[in-house]
Amino acid sequence: MRAGPSQEEIRRHNLGVLLRSVHVHGATSRAELTANLGLNRSTIGALTAELATAGLVTEEIPRDRGRAGRPSLVVRPESEMVYVLAFAIGVDRVTAARVGLGGLVLDRREAPRAPGQAPAEEVVAPLVDLARQMRDLAPAGARHIGTGVAVTPMIRERDGQVRPRAYGSWASDPLSEALTEAIRADVNGDFPIARLGTADLAALAEHTRGVAIGCANVIYLHGDAGIGGGIIAAGRPLTGHGGNGGEVGHMVVNPAGKPCCCGSRGCWETEIGEHALLTAAGRPIGGGAAGIAAVLDAAARGDAEAQTAVRKVGDWLGFGVANLVNIFNPEMVVFGGTLRELYLASAAQVRSRLNRNGLQAYREHVRLRTSALGDDAPLLGAAELAFERLLADPLNDQVTELDSTGTMTAQSGVT
Amino acid sequence: MRAGPSQEEIRRHNLGVLLRSVHVHGATSRAELTANLGLNRSTIGALTAELATAGLVTEEIPRDRGRAGRPSLVVRPESEMVYVLAFAIGVDRVTAARVGLGGLVLDRREAPRAPGQAPAEEVVAPLVDLARQMRDLAPAGARHIGTGVAVTPMIRERDGQVRPRAYGSWASDPLSEALTEAIRADVNGDFPIARLGTADLAALAEHTRGVAIGCANVIYLHGDAGIGGGIIAAGRPLTGHGGNGGEVGHMVVNPAGKPCCCGSRGCWETEIGEHALLTAAGRPIGGGAAGIAAVLDAAARGDAEAQTAVRKVGDWLGFGVANLVNIFNPEMVVFGGTLRELYLASAAQVRSRLNRNGLQAYREHVRLRTSALGDDAPLLGAAELAFERLLADPLNDQVTELDSTGTMTAQSGVT
């Protein structure tokens, strides 16, 4: 139950829509914006002027004119001067990026990750270093307007398996908490640091700038040490209770399967995770993405044991995909992280399983794709998440929460 | 990418929010509305005046005053004069209701359903009769402002199993199509007839007026001849591609299970459906809800074979619930239709399975509940769906679609 925006909120919303448009689609002429957003020329002019004054966009006279008539000013996001910092803690390395408005990666650095049993501070320290370096290299006057963190579950020392998110919330994940604290103290301004799971952010990135552009219903599957899933439903990230998405990796696909670190058994993760592939191929555990790549490589070269392992794991991959397709009826399933290569190596099994277990109407229109952004998807998703605050309210650095009542009011503006 | 509402849309939206508020929460004083919606007294006054003029609400001086100060006028939905027709095609019977604004069931009738192999027209005919009777009994001047239909998959003649939704869309379901045509011709006005799946509508009803009020993330499971699921995510019904929800009933829970009518095997539906329970209990197939009740009854009385069957089926029920909980992280799971009794009879198995296969953080906060609206949930959901059009735009009978651009405009009103 809530009413709509006040007139001031309309203004803010429209500013946000305009800024988001140039952020996502790149530089756009005012004439196109007028057509795309359905606002009057005069309104578009007022909005862009406001954004330009705020230093968020520039307006330029276009080079190539071509058509008759007065050339329309091109609105371009201030990619160099307005940026966010994005962080991702991977299994074997940590990455950080400075990303400009418009999605331009201005700087990107990575460092090896301290081993699994290292205290959180030790994992976080190099990231803070990277952040400082990037911040210091930013041009004078550039504004840091947000920070995003892709949270990866901790890794169990013993066997490299992923610890399930027993803590329940991304915000209370110890690693990301330590990172947040360090960043807040050393690099960040006062604004909040946005956190979300790796797979959720990769899904967001693929939805915004990757293969899933324009797809309202997407399931993104991320292979890592474990299996994560990010779901976009009706164009929005699907978050369960408390804003923490589900865990498709712990969907039980094989009731007779091996025990999982979560206490259950036969979880999807135990059947298609790194551990499962390596074990099936008779290889030692560990090695991360390289270990998986080695098995896939061996299979491609004709190694029978590896081929059998890939087929088996691919079969379970397809099985889980079929289940998710039946449950969600998505337009696209995207394979990212280590699942990208695994899918490519076992596409036949996956399709076959989907045909066997997926509902006909659903499997016929669902498209299976691999990540377009590759390993940087979570990082780029973290950047997109960090931009959200600005895009929701370009002129006000305060966090905008939706009015709980839902009514639209006029002049109920920020004091 | 779209901007927000025009000023006129603000007005419409606020009218809708106000009307929805009294529709869902019942008669409310203007003072409370002022507080709840966050609008000014004068604005609330103007809005209620407009709705009263349109014949959608009445304003009354309250009886019991109690507090000091001028008593606030009570805004009451015009339950008797503004109504929708709702239809539900069940497995063994068809039901129809006339539901007034505010959710008041003004009239409710049912008729036996023609057997499974009957042509669609034959199934639909009694419903149209009921609709005519109800319409004719409505008071003079009462306005029929919408029609909703709960679509149930067709039933296979041979063994009573549900035909999967191979057609892909509710709108193209043959039965509901026939019903829609008949209603449109004989009873309905010009406005569109809203259709959605039984489980989706029951979920909507439970979310609006049942056990799941206030729960933003709900999974509703409906037992029938098959198993359907309706999912509310972030307060909105989850619809997959093309507006057709997923089919949790065809999630494969038992890769080694029996073949399902959908072509797959070991679908949840085959493990916990009517067919499965009756077979496990060594009873003849058929009988619908009564057959299930008989088994549950026998189990309650100590019949060992029935108890074993209930335990087994309850185990699979819990298994599927655990999977869905892991995938969605909902706040509540609601059991409706025949699953209501089944869950009550096997709650121990369900909880035990959930504890074994559900992630700790999720299973700890998820609440398992039975339907509060009982067998009428789909019917009431259909009514709610039918009201949507009015609530989205109380003064205009045109269908309001969201502007594709997303910008907010002023005076871009309906022509």
Place this chain on the structure above:
DNA sequence: GATGATTGTTGTGCCCGGCAACATATCCCT
């Protein structure tokens, strides 16, 4: 260089909701 086409700019007006002052209705206390 004139014309047509397209777009930016400016001033005006409509509409919406907030706001404040006033009117109204009830309760409570003496």
Place this chain on the structure above:
DNA sequence: AGGGATATGTTGCCGGGCACAACAATCATC
């Protein structure tokens, strides 16, 4: 019974948002 306190409806006015139209600016074409 009457007056003050309290709460709410009502009315007139105002600010802000966007549409609209007229005008100015710029470009292609002939």
